[in-house]
Amino acid sequence: MNASPTVVVIPGDGIGPEVIDAALKVVRAVLGDELEIVEEQAGYSLWKKRGVTIEDETIERCREADAMLFGACTTPEDPEAKSPIVTLRKELGLYANVRPARSWPVPRPVDTEFDLVIVRENTEGLYTGCECEIHDGVTVALRKISEEGTRRVAEVACDLAEERSGRVTIVHKANVLKLTCGTFKRVAAETVERRGLEWDDEYVDAAAYKLVREPDSFDVILTSNLFGDILSDLAAGLMGSLGLAPSANLGDDAALFEPVHGSAPDIAGKGIANPVAAILSAAMMLDHLGYGEEARIIERAVEEVLREGVRTPDLGGSATTEEVAEAIAERVATG
Amino acid sequence: MNASPTVVVIPGDGIGPEVIDAALKVVRAVLGDELEIVEEQAGYSLWKKRGVTIEDETIERCREADAMLFGACTTPEDPEAKSPIVTLRKELGLYANVRPARSWPVPRPVDTEFDLVIVRENTEGLYTGCECEIHDGVTVALRKISEEGTRRVAEVACDLAEERSGRVTIVHKANVLKLTCGTFKRVAAETVERRGLEWDDEYVDAAAYKLVREPDSFDVILTSNLFGDILSDLAAGLMGSLGLAPSANLGDDAALFEPVHGSAPDIAGKGIANPVAAILSAAMMLDHLGYGEEARIIERAVEEVLREGVRTPDLGGSATTEEVAEAIAERVATG
Ligand SMILES: CC(C)[C@H](C(=O)O)[C@@H](O)C(=O)O
Ligand SMILES: CC(C)[C@H](C(=O)O)[C@@H](O)C(=O)O
Numbered sequence: 001m002n003a004s005p006t007v008v009v010i011p012g013d014g015i016g017p018e019v020i021d022a023a024l025k026v027v028r029a030v031l032g033d034e035l036e037i038v039e040e041q042a043g044y045s046l047w048k049k050r051g052v053t054i055e056d057e058t059i060e061r062c063r064e065a066d067a068m069l070f071g072a073c074t075t076p077e078d079p080e081a082k083s084p085i086v087t088l089r090k091e092l093g094l095y096a097n098v099r100p101a102r103s104w105p106v107p108r109p110v111d112t113e114f115d116l117v118i119v120r121e122n123t124e125g126l127y128t129g130c131e132c133e134i135h136d137g138v139t140v141a142l143r144k145i146s147e148e149g150t151r152r153v154a155e156v157a158c159d160l161a162e163e164r165s166g167r168v169t170i171v172h173k174a175n176v177l178k179l180t181c182g183t184f185k186r187v188a189a190e191t192v193e194r195r196g197l198e199w200d201d202e203y204v205d206a207a208a209y210k211l212v213r214e215p216d217s218f219d220v221i222l223t224s225n226l227f228g229d230i231l232s233d234l235a236a237g238l239m240g241s242l243g244l245a246p247s248a249n250l251g252d253d254a255a256l257f258e259p260v261h262g263s264a265p266d267i268a269g270k271g272i273a274n275p276v277a278a279i280l281s282a283a284m285m286l287d288h289l290g291y292g293e294e295a296r297i298i299e300r301a302v303e304e305v306l307r308e309g310v311r312t313p314d315l316g317g318s319a320t321t322e323e324v325a326e327a328i329a330e331r332v333a334t335g
Numbered sequence: 336m337n338a339s340p341t342v343v344v345i346p347g348d349g350i351g352p353e354v355i356d357a358a359l360k361v362v363r364a365v366l367g368d369e370l371e372i373v374e375e376q377a378g379y380s381l382w383k384k385r386g387v388t389i390e391d392e393t394i395e396r397c398r399e400a401d402a403m404l405f406g407a408c409t410t411p412e413d414p415e416a417k418s419p420i421v422t423l424r425k426e427l428g429l430y431a432n433v434r435p436a437r438s439w440p441v442p443r444p445v446d447t448e449f450d451l452v453i454v455r456e457n458t459e460g461l462y463t464g465c466e467c468e469i470h471d472g473v474t475v476a477l478r479k480i481s482e483e484g485t486r487r488v489a490e491v492a493c494d495l496a497e498e499r500s501g502r503v504t505i506v507h508k509a510n511v512l513k514l515t516c517g518t519f520k521r522v523a524a525e526t527v528e529r530r531g532l533e534w535d536d537e538y539v540d541a542a543a544y545k546l547v548r549e550p551d552s553f554d555v556i557l558t559s560n561l562f563g564d565i566l567s568d569l570a571a572g573l574m575g576s577l578g579l580a581p582s583a584n585l586g587d588d589a590a591l592f593e594p595v596h597g598s599a600p601d602i603a604g605k606g607i608a609n610p611v612a613a614i615l616s617a618a619m620m621l622d623h624l625g626y627g628e629e630a631r632i633i634e635r636a637v638e639e640v641l642r643e644g645v646r647t648p649d650l651g652g653s654a655t656t657e658e659v660a661e662a663i664a665e666r667v668a669t670g
Contacts, residue, residue, distance in 0.1 A: 139480050142477065144475050145473075147472035147473075176418070204565055205565050212547065237545075237548050
C-alpha cells in the first residue's frame with residue numbers, strides 16, 4: 001500500500017460529474033485527504049473542444065496512477081469518435097471487468113435475494129474494433145477469442161471464487177460458436193481446474209433465462225465481452241436499478257473503477273442521479289488500494305442508508321444525489 | 336389455403352416427441368385430420384444411427400411442405416455435428432424468427448403484464464459458421480450483417496407492427512459495432528420509415544435492463560441473431576417458463592414452427608414437460624396456414640386451462656404433459 005496513492009478521476013459527461021462528486025465526498029469522509037486526486041477530462045465535452053474523446057496525456061497519466069475512478073462518458077455519434085472507456089480498457093490492458101450484483105434493501109422487480117459477480121472479459125470478443133464492408137452492402141465484424149486472453153480473465157474469476165463459493169459458472173454459446181466459444185469454455189475450464197476449483201457452464205441464452213428466474217443459483221459468472229455486457233445490465237435490472245451497479249476494470253498494472261450506468265443525458269443536471277453505483281465503485285477501488293476496512297464501512301453505510309429509505313427516484317425515493325451522498329458520508333464518518 | 340396442407344413434423348430428441356404429441360393432439364381436436372402429417376427424424380438419435388443430424392431428403396421434404404412443426408433436437412458435442420435447427424434455418428432461408436412473449440395467468444418472477452414480440456434475424460450475425468484459428472491460440476468468428484438480410488427481416492417486423500402498435504424497437508450495439516450494428520440500425524430504420532411506421536432503438540444491454548424492469552414498454556423488438564437468442568430467453572424467463580414460449584421461423588417459401596425451449600434431457604421421458612410452447616407454436620402454424628380462427632381458439636383454450644391451474648411442474652403445478660394437452664384439447668373441441 002502506497003503512502004499516498006494517486007487516483008486519476010475522470011468525471012466525464014452527463015451525470016458522470018454528479019456521481020463522481022458524490023463518490024469523492026464519501027471517500028473523503030472515510031479517508032480524509034489520503035488519496036492524491038488528479039482530475040482529467042474525457043468524452044463528449046472534450047470532443048467538442050478538441051476533436052478527440054480522450055487525450056494521449058490522459059492515458060499516460062492513467063498508466064502511472066495507482067487507480068482510476070471513471071464517471072460516465074457520452075460517445076459522439078461520429079464514426080471517428082472512440083469510446084473513452086473502451087479505449088482505456090484496451091490501452092491499459094484492463095482485461096477483467098468485475099461486476100458484482102446483489103440484492104440491496106430496495107424495491108426490486110424480482111423478490112429473490114442474490115449475491116453474484118460477473119467477470120467479463122474486457123478486451124477481446126466483439127470489441128476488437130475490426131469491422132469492414134467485405135462486399136457491397138455486406139459488413140462483417142471479427143469476434144476474437146484467444147487462449148491467453150481467456151486464461152488471464154479466468155484467473156481473476158478464480159481469485160474471486162476462492163473467496164466465495166469456490167465455483168465458477170462459464171457462460172458461452174459453444175453450441176453455435178464451436179471454435180471461439182469452444183476455446184473460451186475449454187481454456188476457462190482448464191484454468192479453474194488447475195486452480196483446484198469447481199466449474200459448471202451455461203449457454204448464454206439459458207444464463208439470461210436462469211438469471212431472471214433463479215439469480216441466487218449463480219455465484220461467479222465468467223464470460224466473454226459482449227455477453228458480460230448484456231448479462232450485467234440484466235443483473236442490474238434485477239437489483240432494481242443500474243444506479244446500484246459498480247464495477248472494476250482490472251489489468252496487470254492498472255485498475256479502473258466505474259459505475260455500470262452511462263451518462264444518462266436525460267437526467268443530467270437535475271441532481272437526481274443515483275450516486276450509489278459510483279460510491280460502491282469507489283469502495284471497490286479502496287479495497288484494491290489496500291483500504292479493505294474502509295471499503296466495508298462504505299458498503300455497510302450504503303446498506304443502512306438504503307434500508308432507511310434515503311433513495312433517489314430510480315428506486316422510488318425522493319432524495320437527491322447530494323442527500324444520498326451526504327447520508328452515506330455521515331454514516332461513514334460516525335461508523 | 337391448400338385443401339390439405341402438408342406439414343412435416345420433426346419431433347427430435349428429449350422432450351421433443353412428448354410435446355409434439357401433445358401439440359398434434361390439440362391440432363386434431365380443432366382440425367380433425369385436415370392436415371397431412373409427414374414425420375421425419377433429426378437430431379441426436381439420428382446421429383447415433385447414421386452419423387448425420389439431419390438428412391438431405393428430410394430437408395427436401397421440408398422444402399416441399401406447407402409448414403414444419405419442430406420439437407427439439409440435442410446437438411452432439413462432436414465438432415462435425417451440425418445443429419438441425421440452425422441447418423434448417425439456413426437451408427430453407429428462414430430469415431425471420433418470430434418469438435412472441437406475453438404474460439399468461441401463471442406465477443411469474445415479475446408482476447408486470449406485458450405482450451411483446453421479438454423478431455430475430457435468423458440466418459446472419461454470429462450464426463454464419465465462419466470461424467477459424469488465425470494464429471496459434473487465437474480464434475475468430477465472423478459476424479455478418481448485410482443490408483439485404485436486414486431489410487427482409489425488418490419487413491417481417493413491420494408486418495407485425497402494422498397489426499399491433501405501429502412501432503418497432505430496433506435493438507443493436509452500434510456504439511461498439513459501428514459498422515455491422517450501424518448497418519442493421521440504419522437499414523432497419525429506413526425500412527420502418529418506408530412502411531410509414533414508427534421506430535425507436537435501444538442498445539442491447541439497455542434492452543436487457545429495460546426488459547426486466549418494464550417489459551410492458553416494448554411491443555415489436557427487431558434485432559440481430561444472437562441478441563434475439565438471448566433476449567427471447569430473457570423474455571421467456573419473464574413469462575415464468577420457457578415452456579410457454581412459441582416461435583415461428585419464416586422465409587419467403589417456407590415456415591417452421593417450434594417451441595423456444597430445447598430438448599431438456601433431464602426431464603425427458605418423465606411426462607412432465609410443459610406442452611404449451613409446442614401447442615402455441617402449432618397455433619402459430621395454423622394461423623400461417625390460413626386457419627386463423629382455429630389458432631385463436633387454441634390460444635383461448637390455453638389461457639383458460641392455465642388460469643384454472645392445470646399446469647406442469649415448471650409452473651408450480653402437478654399436471655402431466657398429457658393432462659395439460661388433454662385439457663386444452665377438450666376445451667378446443669367444446670369451444
Ligand atoms: C458504453 C459501452 C461501450 C460500454 C460497453 O459496451 O462495454 C458499456 O455498455 C459498459 O457496459 O461499460
Ligand atoms: C439450439 C440453438 C442453436 C438455438 C439458437 O441459438 O438459435 C436455440 O437457442 C434457439 O434459440 O432456437
